[in-house]
Amino acid sequence: MKKINLSLLALVLGLAVLFTAAMPVTPLAASGEITIIVNKDNPIGNMDSGQVKLYWLRKVKKRWPEINKNIKPADRKFKCSERELFYGKVLNMSADEVETYFVTKQYQNAEMPQTKFVGDNEIIDFVASEPGAIGFVNASSISASAKEKVKVVLTIQ
Amino acid sequence: MLTLNKLLPMALTGLLLCFCSSASFAQETQIKGFANIDYGVRMDTSSTSSNSFHLGQYDMFITSQVTDRISFLGESVFEHNGSSFGIDVERVILRYKMTDYFNISAGKYHTPLGYWNNAYHHGEVIQPTIGRPYCLKFEDEGGPLPIHETGVMIDGSNITKLNFGYNVLVSNGIGSTPISDNNTKKSISANLYCEPIDNFRIFVSGLTDAVTAGTVTLQGAAIGKNTNYSILNFGMMYINGAKPFEAGGEFYSITTKQKDFPSSTSNANAAYFYLGYKIKKIVPYFRYDMITYDKDHNYFAKNNLSAMTFGMRYKMTAMSCVKLEYQMLNTDLNKDESSIKMQFAVGF
Numbered sequence: 001m002k003k004i005n006l007s008l009l010a011l012v013l014g015l016a017v018l019f020t021a022a023m024p025v026t027p028l029a030a031s032g033e034i035t036i037i038v039n040k041d042n043p044i045g046n047m048d049s050g051q052v053k054l055y056w057l058r059k060v061k062k063r064w065p066e067i068n069k070n071i072k073p074a075d076r077k078f079k080c081s082e083r084e085l086f087y088g089k090v091l092n093m094s095a096d097e098v099e100t101y102f103v104t105k106q107y108q109n110a111e112m113p114q115t116k117f118v119g120d121n122e123i124i125d126f127v128a129s130e131p132g133a134i135g136f137v138n139a140s141s142i143s144a145s146a147k148e149k150v151k152v153v154l155t156i157q
Numbered sequence: 158m159l160t161l162n163k164l165l166p167m168a169l170t171g172l173l174l175c176f177c178s179s180a181s182f183a184q185e186t187q188i189k190g191f192a193n194i195d196y197g198v199r200m201d202t203s204s205t206s207s208n209s210f211h212l213g214q215y216d217m218f219i220t221s222q223v224t225d226r227i228s229f230l231g232e233s234v235f236e237h238n239g240s241s242f243g244i245d246v247e248r249v250i251l252r253y254k255m256t257d258y259f260n261i262s263a264g265k266y267h268t269p270l271g272y273w274n275n276a277y278h279h280g281e282v283i284q285p286t287i288g289r290p291y292c293l294k295f296e297d298e299g300g301p302l303p304i305h306e307t308g309v310m311i312d313g314s315n316i317t318k319l320n321f322g323y324n325v326l327v328s329n330g331i332g333s334t335p336i337s338d339n340n341t342k343k344s345i346s347a348n349l350y351c352e353p354i355d356n357f358r359i360f361v362s363g364l365t366d367a368v369t370a371g372t373v374t375l376q377g378a379a380i381g382k383n384t385n386y387s388i389l390n391f392g393m394m395y396i397n398g399a400k401p402f403e404a405g406g407e408f409y410s411i412t413t414k415q416k417d418f419p420s421s422t423s424n425a426n427a428a429y430f431y432l433g434y435k436i437k438k439i440v441p442y443f444r445y446d447m448i449t450y451d452k453d454h455n456y457f458a459k460n461n462l463s464a465m466t467f468g469m470r471y472k473m474t475a476m477s478c479v480k481l482e483y484q485m486l487n488t489d490l491n492k493d494e495s496s497i498k499m500q501f502a503v504g505f
Binding site: 059060061062063068069070092095096097098099100101103104106107108109110111112113132 | 185187189218220222225228229230250252254256257275276278280283314315320355397399472474475476504
């Protein structure tokens with residue numbers, strides 16, 4: 001009987017290892033320059049990376065104090081150099097840790113997780129239309145017309 | 158003089174007005190779920206053993222940002238009760254956000270006691286161990302505490318640089334259902350906490366309730382006398398921080414006093430202590446549980462308990478993990494028992 005039990009445990013462990021091996025692995029490489037943007041009507045001035053982390057993760061505030069609107073973090077849907085740089089240099093967290101963090105918050109307090117977009121233009125449009133939004137885009141995506149729609153609060157290399 | 162019974166309708170009316178005054182807004186609704194499958198081998202002192210697969214709770218979880226200020230959370234669990242599958246509505250919360258410091262909500266909650274009860278609900282993938290500490294077991298698993306309550310709550314967070322927060326819940330109380338109260342008195346529970354360092358929380362909480370004679374207790378026995386029921390809790394927890402270690406514990410003191418006999422006061426103490434250390438995606442951990450009851454307790458069936466759990470958690474992805482545990486459990490009724498459990502849990 002004990003042999004059967006041990007065999008079953010080994011079988012389940014083996015399945016778990018196989019399942020893990022099938023998962024995509026996120027490489028750590030990141031490069032380029034990103035800018036952190038908020039809505040044009042948000043009165044907040046320049047921010048440092050520590051402040052950006054606290055606001056983007058809604059750690060210290062859940063609503064922007066000056067405009068009393070929900071903080072709405074914008075994220076990239078798929079792995080890209082902008083996201084790698086933001087997670088690595090600003091959040092100091094891995095992609096798994098960011099995902100777990102937002103799901104846990106949603107599960108505990110119904111806080112909506114970050115809104116995810118495929119590209120920079122979508123993030124710029126989202127930040128321009130949502131008073132409480134904060135996002136990151138490649139610095140080269142901030143054209144003259146984009147500057148009219150959003151406010152740049154930090155640039156990170 | 159304003160009594161609680163007069164204040165409650167006023168509070169609910171205010172909440173309704175707040176909901177009605179909100180501007181139109183594109184709703185954001187998300188449906189998520191959690192599931193787990195366990196396998197366990199159990200051995201007792203008579204050297205008899207049993208082993209089985211165990212289908213865990215299948216948890217459907219809905220959140221909606223109805224407007225900028227109004228949010229909805231619903232959590233329903235499908236589980237087998239031993240004879241058939243059933244559905245339990247575990248949480249339904251309608252929340253109106255005013256500021257970070259003051260929010261009001263109504264619905265069915267996890268009672269604001271301690272840390273674990275509100276940090277980890279029914280989704281096992283988020284929970285550090287297989288199952289909850291013994292003192293925080295759900296009501297239908299024989300736990301001693303009122304884990305779920307229906308009522309009105311105010312809460313706030315991120316107050317001052319020490320990140321103080323609070324929750325105060327007025328609810329139907331023990332012996333009631335989510336749709337009716339079995340007496341006129343309401344249960345009041347409150348939780349005060351601060352987070353001076355990121356992910357390090359210190360907290361104190363409590364609950365007071367009047368339990369009417371004839372009420373069936375959380376452990377399934379009908380009590381003979383009207384009873385004042387109170388809980389005092391305190392503890393601390395550091396988890397998911399920048400440091401690799403995880404540590405924390407909670408202590409609960411439950412006092413029951415039977416009104417007709419002022420001298421008839423009984424006490425039960427319960428606690429757990431958790432310690433873990435993160436090595437990349439693997440976290441070896443240890444948990445100690447204890448529950449002790451006064452001799453001839455006037456409310457609980459006396460079944461002192463202590464347990465030591467050694468385990469390992471392997472996080473495969475953000476929302477999937479495998480846990481393996483060895484547990485030594487000692488209770489008054491069942492004496493020594495040891496078990497090996499394995500769990501595969503996912504969120505989707």
